[in-house]
Amino acid sequence: MGYPTKVQLIERQESQQWYINFPAPLAAAMEFEKGEVIEWVVQDKHTLVLHRTHKQQATGRAGGAKKKR
Secondary structure, three states: OOOOOOOEEEEOOOOEEEEOOOOHHHHHHHOOOOOOOEEEEEEEOOEEEEEEOOOOOOOOOHHHOOOOO
């Protein structure tokens, strides 16, 4: 099953920022963690591959969230 996602663009006077958000089910399936570094690889004009360079060890609770006191 696919997850359609819109590409977002924020245009400023001297720059542009493009965003693609991950649906929560995909992030959970990939076990992404807050702050994790990933790499995008352009395979061709129709295929963008997300590559995890290495799985970082979680510190604390899932998602890197800090425990409230």
